[in-house]
Amino acid sequence: MAFKLWALDEETIYEHVFERYMQLEAQSGKLPQDLGIQDRSRGVLEVAIEPFGLESSRRKKRVRRRNKAGAVEEVRNIALDSYHVSVEQSISSLHSSRDNGNSTTGYVVWSTTPFFISWLLYSASATPFRLGTQVEVVHGSSCEQHMLELPKLINLTGTDFSKRGILELGAGISGILPVILGNFVDVYVSTDQRGILTKLKHNIIENLSQLTRKQCVSRTLRLELPTLEPADDATTTITESLSKATLKLEVADLDWEKMNLQDEKTHSLHPELSLIGETCTSVYVVAMDVIYNEYLIDPFLKTLVQLKHWFQGIYKLEFYVLVGIHLRSQEVTTLFLERAIIEYNLTVYDIIDQTLQESRFNFYLIT
Incomplete structure (x- = not known):
């Protein structure tokens, strides 16, 4: 069954947060009680993203449906590819006042x-983000219901000619999201503070082999399409690469506190954002575990408001935001929702799904 959305308002924020943290307390014996670092003991991590309970990455699960003409067509419902990435991280830099002056x-x-990727690709309940369908919405305290049409976040079939983009905020050094989700979109822009970008670029380049469905081009990573030379022994490999669809993958410095997209003069400073606007018909902003203290809330929400104006107002794109929160401080979660809904007048939906409710994570859809 697909997930549902609960449209939160200033009355139901507190009910939602209370219920969610009560669920956490009830599962305290089953869930990890750490802060959420994937592995703090190693400098190089091997991260596997694999289908639930399946050993083979070659198996494909398909569903059948009828199109308007009555003909039966097959659409891939769940991505069953497996991914294995090697990520260099720096525990010492995390705790270093020299390397990490802004914490x-x-x-x-x-x-x-990793949890978000697995849920998005393999969970049956995440189907609306893979197929682009209507989702049931329960509205606030009234419990009135309506349907919300969601565009695809990722395109599994490759038969849809709409152009999709993902803008990642607070990417960190891992590069896991772009090399996996980049298989299913047309433009992917990964952003963070300037001090993070060197390691982020390194990890992306080291894991480009995971982009099995796309040929990657990038100005910031200095990647170009291969040229076909008849005398080259690698002609077959190059021909296969050129037959793949192209992913435009960029890495960019995006400082939430300094960004000012309202000023037309600064537009030229963000060519990666313009790339999404000029190429795509829809964009999802994805931000995983970027809200972990109260000082980040206002800069983050101000950035979302500017991006919404940029993509929705200027480029007329469908604009959605997915925020993943590791549920640590109940106070921070409450404050984030209060500011987003009451002060910034954003529409915030809680994604209701059993898999999420049995985890330490919560995902919010913002429009």
Whole structure:
């Protein structure tokens, strides 16, 4: 069964947070009680993203449906490819006042990201993000219901000609999301603070082999399409690469506190954002585990408001935000929702799904 959405308002924020943390307390004996670092003992992590309970990455699960003409067509419901990435992280930089003067947590891999990828690709309940369908919405305290049409976040079939983009905020050093989800979109822009970008670029380049469905081009990573030379022994490999669809993958510095997209003069400073606007018909902003203290809330929400104006107002794109939160401080979670809904007037939906309710994570859809 697909997930449902609960449209939160200033009355139901507190009910939602109370219920969610009560669920956590009830499962305290089953869930990890750490802060969420994937592995703090190693400098190089091997992270596997694999289908639930399946050993073979070659098996494909399909569902059948009828199109308007009555003909039966097959659509892939769940991505069953497996992914294995090697990530260099720096525990020492995380705790270093020299390397980490602004206390960013991006130097290590946090467990929210692998969990999100597995849920998005393999969970039956995440189907709306893979197929683009209507989702049932329960509205606030009134419990009135309606349907919300969601565009695809990722395109599994490759038969849809709409162009999709993902803008990742607070990417950290891992590079896991772009090399996996990049298989299913047309433009992927991964952003963080300037001090994070060197290691982020390194990890992306080291794991480009995971982009099995796309040929990657990038200005910031200096990647170009291969040229076909008749005398080259690698002609067959190059021909196969050129037959794949192209992913435009960029890495960019995006400082939430300094960004000012309202000023037309600054547009030229963000060519990666313009790339999404000029190429795509829809964009999802993805932010995993970026809200972990109260000081980040306002800069993050101000950034979302600016991005919404940029993509929705200027480029007329469908605009959605997915925020993943590792549920640590109940106070921080409550404050984030209060500011987003009451002060910034954003529409925030809690994604209701049993898999999420049995975890330490919560995902919010913002429009």
